[in-house]
Amino acid sequence: MKIIFTAKGDNWESKIDERFGRAEMFVLFDEADDSFKAIKIETEHMEHGAGLQTAQKALELSPDVIITGNGAGNKALDILKRSSVKMYIGAGEMSLKEAYEAYKNEKLNLQF
Amino acid sequence: MRVTIASGKGGTGKTTLSVNLAAYLAKHKKDVVLADLDVEEPNSQLFIIGEEKSCTTANKMVPHWDKSECTYCGECADICNFNAIVALSDEIIIYPQLCHSCYACSELCPTNSLPMQSERIGEIKLFESKGFDLIEGRLDLGQEMAVGLIAQTIDFIDKGYEDSLKLFDAPPGTSCPVIEATKKSDLVLLVTEPTPFGLNDLTLAVETMKVLGKKMGVIINRYGIGDDAVEAYCKAEHIPIVAKIKNDKAVAECYARGELVYEQIEHFKASIEQIANFIEDYR
Numbered sequence: 001m002k003i004i005f006t007a008k009g010d011n012w013e014s015k016i017d018e019r020f021g022r023a024e025m026f027v028l029f030d031e032a033d034d035s036f037k038a039i040k041i042e043t044e045h046m047e048h049g050a051g052l053q054t055a056q057k058a059l060e061l062s063p064d065v066i067i068t069g070n071g072a073g074n075k076a077l078d079i080l081k082r083s084s085v086k087m088y089i090g091a092g093e094m095s096l097k098e099a100y101e102a103y104k105n106e107k108l109n110l111q112f
Numbered sequence: 113m114r115v116t117i118a119s120g121k122g123g124t125g126k127t128t129l130s131v132n133l134a135a136y137l138a139k140h141k142k143d144v145v146l147a148d149l150d151v152e153e154p155n156s157q158l159f160i161i162g163e164e165k166s167c168t169t170a171n172k173m174v175p176h177w178d179k180s181e182c183t184y185c186g187e188c189a190d191i192c193n194f195n196a197i198v199a200l201s202d203e204i205i206i207y208p209q210l211c212h213s214c215y216a217c218s219e220l221c222p223t224n225s226l227p228m229q230s231e232r233i234g235e236i237k238l239f240e241s242k243g244f245d246l247i248e249g250r251l252d253l254g255q256e257m258a259v260g261l262i263a264q265t266i267d268f269i270d271k272g273y274e275d276s277l278k279l280f281d282a283p284p285g286t287s288c289p290v291i292e293a294t295k296k297s298d299l300v301l302l303v304t305e306p307t308p309f310g311l312n313d314l315t316l317a318v319e320t321m322k323v324l325g326k327k328m329g330v331i332i333n334r335y336g337i338g339d340d341a342v343e344a345y346c347k348a349e350h351i352p353i354v355a356k357i358k359n360d361k362a363v364a365e366c367y368a369r370g371e372l373v374y375e376q377i378e379h380f381k382a383s384i385e386q387i388a389n390f391i392e393d394y395r
Contacts, residue, residue, distance in 0.1 A: 082200065
């Protein structure tokens with residue numbers, strides 16, 4: 001499984017960024033080979049449409065799962081739903097590690 | 113001459129003032145036209161007993177994806193400053209609401225796969241009432257680009273009413289729609305109320321108008337409530353206070369009935385007269 005976390009930092013102890021469209025970064029974790037990679041998302045300069053660009057970026061990484069806090073907005077959802085990715089929400093207060101465990105234990109809610 | 117009636121804060125009385133000022137000037141044989149540029153929620157028309165004379169569709173140009181030659185290179189999405197295009201590996205998705213009609217994607221597409229096409233965004237209506245015309249821009253539900261329609265509404269007036277005094281009822285705030293509604297104007301009248309909220313938003317509006325290099329006047333509505341900080345601010349900034357409209361429940365009652373206030377309330381009429389004279393002197 002390839003998992004994207006919306007994150008405020010680049011390691012397992014970092015907090016989840018509860019926002020999807022304007023998340024500070026993605027952390028891409030691949031369970032197949034334990035690879036772990038942080039990817040900056042630069043949306044500060046965007047007045048509108050940040051969610052769309054973030055969704056496009058997410059799909060370029062072809063994840064199976066996205067783990068975030070509040071979930072994606074309507075426009076981003078429109079893009080994400082074109083793929084088979086599953087989005088889990090409700091990890092806003094957790095660290096990446098806690099969020100991953102919560103996901104494994106089926107404690108997170110599925111947005112779609 | 114173009115005069116924009118604006119305000120930082122919403123609900124300060126822009127529309128009440130615009131409609132009454134237009135009606136007052138028309139009654140005094142002035143050649144005046146009123147434009148409702150609050151295209152996201154135009155409401156001047158509610159206060160005008162007028163007849164709809166024309167309705168013109170307002171369009172904007174947006175790209176449409178022609179997939180036949182597309183190589184999915186993604187140049188269009190990269191070049192778009194407004195994030196209106198998402199390029200996926202097998203689909204190009206366009207969000208017309210976000211498009212500013214800049215043509216960059218269409219012109220720069222290596223395979224000409226994004227021809228521009230016209231799309232409806234709203235309408236421009238002309239109402240004829242006692243002595244003056246009202247032009248209303250009205251954005252369709254779900255549309256986000258107020259600026260284009262405001263520009264088209266101003267063009268409509270510039271073409272049809274060259275020599276008239278043009279009063280523009282602007283949207284509230286200080287963002288792009290307000291700038292579009294003021295940038296061509298000779299004078300900006302800022303309506304505020306004498307409260308900390310009023311002052312805060314007036315300050316933002318004044319700062320914006322300074323950047324645009326606009327001549328300003330301030331109208332204090334609901335005078336008598338709050339404090340005197342707005343007056344002190346205007347004095348310090350050397351901005352003339354054109355009128356102080358007394359706080360009076362009877363004005364609100366008139367407004368709520370959709371009636372012209374100046375015809376019924378003397379002190380309000382006196383304030384409108386001061387504003388009319390200020391504009392006249394300015395001319």
